[in-house]
Amino acid sequence: METFQSLLRNELARALGAAGLPPAGEVTPATDARFGDYQTNAALILAKQRGENPRQLAQKIIDHLSVDDLAEPPTIAGPGFINFALKPDALAEQAGQLLRDDRLGVARAEKRHRIVIDFGSPNVAKPMHVGHIRSLVLGDALARIATFLGHDVIRDNHIGDWGTQFGMVIYGWKNLLDRAALARDPIAELVRIYKTANELGKSDPAVLDACRNELVKLQAGDEENLSIWNECVALSTREFEAAYDILDIHYDIQRGESFYNDRLPAVVDRLLQSGVAEMSEGAVCVFFRDIPELAERPCIVRKSDGGFNYATTDVATIDYRIRDLGADTVWIETGAPQQLHFRQIFEIARREGYTADFRHITHGSILGEDRKLMKTRSGENVALRDVLDEAVVRARKIVEQKNPDLAEEEKNAIAQTIGIGAVKYADLSQYRMTDYIFSWDRMLSLQGNTAPYLQNAYVRIRSIFRKAGEEFVLPAELVLTEPAEFNLAKRLTQFAEIVPQVLNDFRPNLLANYLFELANAFHAFYEACPVLKADEPARATRLALCELAARTLQQGLDLLGIDVPEKM
Ligand code: ARG
Numbered sequence: 297m298e299t300f301q302s303l304l305r306n307e308l309a310r311a312l313g314a315a316g317l318p319p320a321g322e323v324t325p326a327t328d329a330r331f332g333d334y335q336t337n338a339a340l341i342l343a344k345q346r347g348e349n350p351r352q353l354a355q356k357i358i359d360h361l362s363v364d365d366l367a368e369p370p371t372i373a374g375p376g377f378i379n380f381a382l383k384p385d386a387l388a389e390q391a392g393q394l395l396r397d398d399r400l401g402v403a404r405a406e407k408r409h410r411i412v413i414d415f416g417s418p419n420v421a422k423p424m425h426v427g428h429i430r431s432l433v434l435g436d437a438l439a440r441i442a443t444f445l446g447h448d449v450i451r452d453n454h455i456g457d458w459g460t461q462f463g464m465v466i467y468g469w470k471n472l473l474d475r476a477a478l479a480r481d482p483i484a485e486l487v488r489i490y491k492t493a494n495e496l497g498k499s500d501p502a503v504l505d506a507c508r509n510e511l512v513k514l515q516a517g518d519e520e521n522l523s524i525w526n527e528c529v530a531l532s533t534r535e536f537e538a539a540y541d542i543l544d545i546h547y548d549i550q551r552g553e554s555f556y557n558d559r560l561p562a563v564v565d566r567l568l569q570s571g572v573a574e575m576s577e578g579a580v581c582v583f584f585r586d587i588p589e590l591a592e593r594p595c596i597v598r599k600s601d602g603g604f605n606y607a608t609t610d611v612a613t614i615d616y617r618i619r620d621l622g623a624d625t626v627w628i629e630t631g632a633p634q635q636l637h638f639r640q641i642f643e644i645a646r647r648e649g650y651t652a653d654f655r656h657i658t659h660g661s662i663l664g665e666d667r668k669l670m671k672t673r674s675g676e677n678v679a680l681r682d683v684l685d686e687a688v689v690r691a692r693k694i695v696e697q698k699n700p701d702l703a704e705e706e707k708n709a710i711a712q713t714i715g716i717g718a719v720k721y722a723d724l725s726q727y728r729m730t731d732y733i734f735s736w737d738r739m740l741s742l743q744g745n746t747a748p749y750l751q752n753a754y755v756r757i758r759s760i761f762r763k764a765g766e767e768f769v770l771p772a773e774l775v776l777t778e779p780a781e782f783n784l785a786k787r788l789t790q791f792a793e794i795v796p797q798v799l800n801d802f803r804p805n806l807l808a809n810y811l812f813e814l815a816n817a818f819h820a821f822y823e824a825c826p827v828l829k830a831d832e833p834a835r836a837t838r839l840a841l842c843e844l845a846a847r848t849l850q851q852g853l854d855l856l857g858i859d860v861p862e863k864m
Contacts, residue, residue, distance in 0.1 A: 350376030463511030
């Protein structure tokens, strides 16, 4: 089924043709609801191109438009906008169709892409901290939305499981390890031995040498070192997976940096042979002399000591994703500090002849209440697990207050849904580049643009049906009469317009804000219009609007990776 926006867009295109005019302009939601629901700037654009009077052109277009089945007669506003106000009948008809469509009107993308999305991608032997939330939650939401739009999505966890730090970790493992501490909290112990080895190495060249030696042995395939490394990866993986389970975020494949090791020499040879890279002071580098911002920033792909680095791995990663996985699109979600790195990598890919669509998607920071990077009181990064645990504990208190009579187990499950949902939503409802302040009180509030508010709207609707004691039956026809019904129905029909837009600039916040507006429209409707006590046909229509609102909230939140409880 088609959205109002696309129906109007098609009709505009037809009318322009009939009026002897070229295609022009957009149909967008009206900026001011007083003038209507949709508008087009076609006349303004054409007037400028042709040096004609925009209002006269608008009239000419209107004369050729036939939108009677959808909208009231179009009107001209301001300098020459054409406005469309939807008819109640058209809204009722569209809402009925949405209820019959399990995609809620969301069309599949015209072209199906194979998209590799690399997000989260934490480093081994380091704890996951609050900063990892952004990449995880954004990447997951984008993957869910792309999948829903019909793309073939491969979620790849590009963990940092290789690199110079392993010299110190292995030295520490052999000389400093406290087995009991490792059993209690493996990652903390790995961090401790790494830090201690690092400190010792600073004052004692013999230790530094020993660490380097361990690294060389690891890279040469020494059995003992490989098995220590393997164990570190396994311990970290277990820790990551515990967090993924709580967050309900999952990957299709995990190709960490180590996966690319044996491909690196050939990658560098190829870059040298094709002339994309050149020797410079003993290292192999790619220069970007023709790109002003990169002119002073060559990318080293083999160091003068012969070692490969993060960039070499990422060049190999591009090969793998395009050639082996068959992707035509690659999205990589990381913090903004890696912007330069990926500009270089994507430019190298382009020079190598890759034509895939490469996107680096970045995000801002999570701040503490002091507006500085969020840290613990002692200045450490806040552990991800601590944040998730606290979210659930705090949500549990809310459930306790709202619904003390529920069974313990149910309370726990609801607290999980609300707590984790609140953390995710606080992130996703912000534009991703904006730094935001992490505030428990705000994100867990039942008022305002929060997950609990949206979940509560859903729960309210479910409770209407429980109270009615009836399953939903779709009436043959919806009859809308009240302004609050129109408003809710309009919001509901916009879902299918919003979802695809999220991917234009990777903005799940568009969907989040839409859901907030939808919940507001539902609450306004619920205040103004009795549901169960209404007479027919209003009662059946209102129940239908309730049902559609619940489905839309649930589907929309699900696309953000957020669950809904049935009670709270
Ligand atoms: N492990 C990296 C980090 O923690 C992120 C990896 C991103 N993906 C990539 N292909 N380089 O910063």
